Amino acid sequence: MENNTNQERLKVVSPTVREMNLEIAAETVKKEYEKVLRDYVARVKLPGFRKGYAPRDMVQRMFEAEIKEAVLDNLIPDNLRQELEVLKVVPVNVPTVKSVDFSLDGGVKYQVSFEVWPEFDLPADYLEKKVEKEKTQLEETEVEVVLNRLRDNAAEYLPVSERGVQNGDYVVIEIQGRETSSKKFMPVEKVVILAGHQDNEPQLNEVLPGLKPGEEKTFTVNYPPDYRQKKFAGREIEYRLKVLEIKEKKLPELNDDFARLVDEVENLEALKEKIRQDLVRHREDEARDKAINQFLEKLAADINLAIPESMLKEEAQAMIQRQFREEELKKIPSELWPGLMEQARKQAETNLKNHILLRKIAAREGLEISAEEFEQELKKVSESRNIPLDQLKAALARGERDEEWKLNLLLRKTVDFLAGRIIIE
Numbered sequence: 001m002e003n004n005t006n007q008e009r010l011k012v013v014s015p016t017v018r019e020m021n022l023e024i025a026a027e028t029v030k031k032e033y034e035k036v037l038r039d040y041v042a043r044v045k046l047p048g049f050r051k052g053y054a055p056r057d058m059v060q061r062m063f064e065a066e067i068k069e070a071v072l073d074n075l076i077p078d079n080l081r082q083e084l085e086v087l088k089v090v091p092v093n094v095p096t097v098k099s100v101d102f103s104l105d106g107g108v109k110y111q112v113s114f115e116v117w118p119e120f121d122l123p124a125d126y127l128e129k130k131v132e133k134e135k136t137q138l139e140e141t142e143v144e145v146v147l148n149r150l151r152d153n154a155a156e157y158l159p160v161s162e163r164g165v166q167n168g169d170y171v172v173i174e175i176q177g178r179e180t181s182s183k184k185f186m187p188v189e190k191v192v193i194l195a196g197h198q199d200n201e202p203q204l205n206e207v208l209p210g211l212k213p214g215e216e217k218t219f220t221v222n223y224p225p226d227y228r229q230k231k232f233a234g235r236e237i238e239y240r241l242k243v244l245e246i247k248e249k250k251l252p253e254l255n256d257d258f259a260r261l262v263d264e265v266e267n268l269e270a271l272k273e274k275i276r277q278d279l280v281r282h283r284e285d286e287a288r289d290k291a292i293n294q295f296l297e298k299l300a301a302d303i304n305l306a307i308p309e310s311m312l313k314e315e316a317q318a319m320i321q322r323q324f325r326e327e328e329l330k331k332i333p334s335e336l337w338p339g340l341m342e343q344a345r346k347q348a349e350t351n352l353k354n355h356i357l358l359r360k361i362a363a364r365e366g367l368e369i370s371a372e373e374f375e376q377e378l379k380k381v382s383e384s385r386n387i388p389l390d391q392l393k394a395a396l397a398r399g400e401r402d403e404e405w406k407l408n409l410l411l412r413k414t415v416d417f418l419a420g421r422i423i424i425e
Contacts, residue, residue, distance in 0.1 A: 010087055015118040015306040018089065019098075019111060024079050026107035029071065033104060036070045068102055072110075076100075080112060092116060093310035115308035117356065122364055126299060132424045133291040136283040138276065146275045150262050151254060157247035164210035165246055167196030171208065172245040177237045180220070186237075190244070207241075216242045291423050292415055293354065300353045307352045315348035316341060355411070362414045369406050369413065377409050 011019040041059050045051040060067070080095060095114035102108050157170050165171050171193055177186040193200060195208050203219040211217060220238045227233040252258045259271035299305075320329070320340065332340065361367075378396075382389040396402050 016115050016308040017113065018116055019113045020083065021111050022079060022083055024075050024108040026105055029107050030104055032071050032075055036067050040067060072100060075108065076110060089116060092308050115310050118306050120303050120305060122360060127421050129298060130422050130424050131291045131295045134287045136280065136287050138279055138283065142279055143272055143275050147272065151251055154252050154262060156250045158250050160246050160248045161213055164212045165195050165208050165243065167209065168249055169195045170247040171195050171243060173241050173243055175239055175241040177239045180236045180238055211243045213243050213245055216240060288419055292418055295422050296354045296357050299357060305353050307349055311352060312345060312348055315352055316344040319344045319348055358411045358414045362410055365417060367410065367414055367417060369410050374406055
């Protein structure tokens, strides 16, 4: 009977919002009120009375609002927690107290509102809704792009002295600025720049070519009032630069020796084939993920899956913080924030829906992560990151992240399960 009464107190406002109308017995309220009042009498000091000796009724009148607030703060959280435990309801946000009726003789009646994860069932035939995977294609030029990137990464920068600076050289310079209006010199700096780079000041790129080590040159820059670095904005600076060293970029030859240098392969053709296979594998993984995302999106729409508003906001904010550094966030113009938040919100909704559905599917299909599977995962991560297995386990234990890692592994296992059942090749 009590369980039915508790259930009737829980009102379903929407798939993710619940309200509860709860009561605290007058006897409990009176007992807590007396406790708080005694505490106030013992510690307040009123004019004309020693601390702890003020009349009880005077303290009660003067601090009536504070005493009432303390009683509610002491009683409501514990009462609400007990009610939620009985109903086995877990809010995803901090419940909001919407109204309170306080009476010593009648007790406390209050209403709370909170959000929960939606309750839903998967359709019986959900695995029958197949999706087609896109065909993957690979152009040979894509292999060349990767090969040239590897070649660029393996480049050496060799000192040259017989010629002047050319675009593409790394140049060590000594540079000092002087504000033309005040004649005030700036500190001498020693910097390395890439000659001809688009981020350099145009005037610097104009004067640098042809200069040899030991040669100097001056140039002037008029910075606009809205220049990104405020210390230069609106100022005219005359710079003196001196070339200290020139380093020429030397690319390795594309041959078998180069192939063996960048990977464990026999020759250049074997390296190209490995690149080709890696690209194809990557494209296949992308196509698989896209197909599964389409399946989950359709499934979420079919069951009208809703996400708690508080979780959407929290996930969207977390995504933005992962995408931008703190100093970058401060530089984002205010007019761009609404669009940025809307984009993050949409992605957050997709992420959370996929997460919920994958967990539901895992439970439906009885998918679990065994101790052996988790151990194998830790060994794999240990080897790939070159971290001793014991150190990795200790780090996870300290951060209490074992369950988080197991959940991520379970979600991947669920994706693999879906890939084998709902994708049409």
